[in-house]
Amino acid sequence: MILIIYLSGGYMKKIFITIxxxxxxxNNVYGSEIDLAKNAESAILLETSTGKIIYEKDIxxxxxxxxxxxxxxxxxxxxxxxxxxxxxxxKVTISKNASSMGGTQIFLEEGSSVDxxxxxxxxxxxxxxxxxxxxxEFIGGTEENFVLMMNEKAKELGCKNTNxxxxxxxxxKDHYTSAYDLSLIAKELLKHEKxxxxxxxxxxxxxxxxxxxxxxxxxxxxxxxxxxxxxxxGYTDNAKYCLTATMKKNNMRLLTIVMKEDTKDNRNNDTIAxxxxxxxxxxxxNVILKDEYxxxxxxxxxxxxxxxxxxxxxxxxxxxxxxxxxxxxxxxxLYNVKAPISKNTKVGKLKITYDNVVYEYDLxxxxxxxxxxLFNVIYSVFKDMISGVKLLNK
Numbered sequence: 401m402i403l404i405i406y407l408s409g410g411y412m413k414k415i416f417i418t419i420x421x422x423x424x425x426x427n428n429v430y431g432s433e434i435d436l437a438k439n440a441e442s443a444i445l446l447e448t449s450t451g452k453i454i455y456e457k458d459i460x461x462x463x464x465x466x467x468x469x470x471x472x473x474x475x476x477x478x479x480x481x482x483x484x485x486x487x488x489x490x491k492v493t494i495s496k497n498a499s500s501m502g503g504t505q506i507f508l509e510e511g512s513s514v515d516x517x518x519x520x521x522x523x524x525x526x527x528x529x530x531x532x533x534x535x536x537e538f539i540g541g542t543e544e545n546f547v548l549m550m551n552e553k554a555k556e557l558g559c560k561n562t563n564x565x566x567x568x569x570x571x572x573k574d575h576y577t578s579a580y581d582l583s584l585i586a587k588e589l590l591k592h593e594k595x596x597x598x599x600x601x602x603x604x605x606x607x608x609x610x611x612x613x614x615x616x617x618x619x620x621x622x623x624x625x626x627x628x629x630x631x632x633x634g635y636t637d638n639a640k641y642c643l644t645a646t647m648k649k650n651n652m653r654l655l656t657i658v659m660k661e662d663t664k665d666n667r668n669n670d671t672i673a674x675x676x677x678x679x680x681x682x683x684x685x686n687v688i689l690k691d692e693y694x695x696x697x698x699x700x701x702x703x704x705x706x707x708x709x710x711x712x713x714x715x716x717x718x719x720x721x722x723x724x725x726x727x728x729x730x731x732x733x734l735y736n737v738k739a740p741i742s743k744n745t746k747v748g749k750l751k752i753t754y755d756n757v758v759y760e761y762d763l764x765x766x767x768x769x770x771x772x773x774l775f776n777v778i779y780s781v782f783k784d785m786i787s788g789v790k791l792l793n794k
Contacts, residue, residue: 436677437670441640441660442579445674447682448587448646448653450759452718454678459580462561463659466634466642467504467527467618469569469577472550472585473536474523474632478592480539481516488517490538497543498534503570504618505530512609521606524598525615527633529568536567543567557584571638579657586631586644586655596646599630621645621668628675631655633667641667647675652718654678685726687752688715694766697747702739703770709747709763717754728754734763739771 436455437443442463445455453459480486491513499510506522508514508530516538522531533543540546543566550564559581565572577585589595602623604615617623618633627647634642641661647654656674661667690711697709719726734748741747748763 434677436674437658439661439663439666440658440670443656443658443670443674444579444583445654445656445678446583446587447678447684447718448590448655449716450718450757451587452755452757454654454682454718455674456580459583460561460578462576462578464571464575464636464639465569465577465582465659466571466636466639467529467569468582468632468634468642468644468657469564469567469575470523470527470532471582471589471632471644472553472564473532473546473567474520474595475585475589475592476539476546476549476553477516477520477523477535478589478595481594482592486516486539488515488520490516492516492519492534492538494530494534495537498530498537501530501533501568503529503568506606506608506613506615508534509609514608518606518608520598521601521604521615524595524630524632525601525604525617527618529570532568533566554581554585557581557588559584569634569636569639571636579659582644582657583655586646586657589631590646590653590655596629599632619643619645620664621671625668625672625675643667643671645671645675647679649679650683652679652682652684681721682718683721685717685719686714687717687726687728688750690714693750695763697734697737697765699737699739699741699769701772703772707747707769708766710766711750712744712762712764715750715752715759715761717752717759718757719755726754728752732763739769741765741769743768745769 437457442459442461443457444453444459446453494508494510494512494514496510499508504527506526506528519531519535522528536543536546540549546567547564554562561578562581563574563576565575600622602617605612606615621628627649628645630646631644639660641664642659644657654675656671658667658670690713693711694708696706698705699707717726717728731751732748737747744764746762746764750761750763752759
């Protein structure tokens with residue numbers, strides 16, 4: 401106040417205008433009527449380990465996803481790799497169908513042989529349509545069968561506004577998803593952390609038909625915004641500019657999706673605005689360490705009836721920064737399992753409810769559980785009888 405008293409009227413007017421401008425800016429970005437993706441038709445910002453939605457805009461409307469379709473293609477690819485159905489060094493013979501794909505491509509030639517990892521790079525970095533079809537045919541046998549797999553996986557993940565007609569994302573009738581459904585698919589892909597090795601690569605070289613090809617990532621934020629390490633861009637005449645992006649900071653990974661942006665710059669700017677808001681306003685609170693949680697489950701037909709189970713990951717809650725009131729509710733659901741089961745088999749879930757969000761964590765057994773034989777059953781019955789007699793005598 402003292403400073404303002406001694407300033408001239410002109411200076412006071414400038415200061416007043418500046419204060420009003422800053423107030424409006426802060427209110428626009430962080431106020432209750434927050435519009436982080438003002439240029440997008442649909443948008444979502446969420447934390448990946450919990451699924452907590454931090455910001456949403458028209459997230460259930462069916463829209464053309466363009467090449468963000470390839471997030472599902474990559475998910476099925478990573479699952480096939482993890483299940484050893486395919487391997488990175490497997491050779492894929494390129495079909496006429498794959499080689500004839502238009503749009504963005506790595507110019508695969510019919511009859512040539514390309515390894516799986518090269519195709520993954522082509523999809524992840526260059527958004528190659530021919531590579532997407534080639535990997536789909538390799539996993540599904542045919543492109544049509546792979547598309548069936550895509551839709552089956554979408555249903556399994558709980559997608560209600562999704563229908564895929566191809567593995568690449570070029571506009572096609574009845575080929576659509578929503579921002580929310582796509583976030584479910586992207587979250588699942590991010591469980592396969594190895595994919596980030598490819599989606600975070602800005603440029604690379606691949607060898608196709610004896611020639612080196614230079615790949616440059618279609619997601620420029622991978623290079624020009626520190627920390628973003630994926631995930632997939634998209635553009636068609638119908639879908640306009642789209643982007644699914646992800647970034648990890650301070651032990652928290654955020655996922656953003658924007659759909660139907662009018663320009664690349666707006667696509668990037670809206671993505672950055674959501675990222676910066678998420679990391680500035682929210683943080684991870686650890687409430688239960690996995691090493692501190694252990695209990696027992698009774699498996700009646702097991703050789704050893706009482707078996708220890710534990711958490712396979714720490715329990716984290718996403719909360720507003722500065723919020724000291726972390727009041728959560730714990731529920732536990734145990735499955736009716738029967739022996740034999742192997743170590744790390746899921747036997748239940750720990751459910752944490754906070755801020756109207758339910759966080760679920762798997763509970764798994766710490767050892768192999770053998771099925772009881774006749775002697776074990778007789779011994780168990782006899783032991784229960786003795787325990788009952790002792791209780792009656794108390």
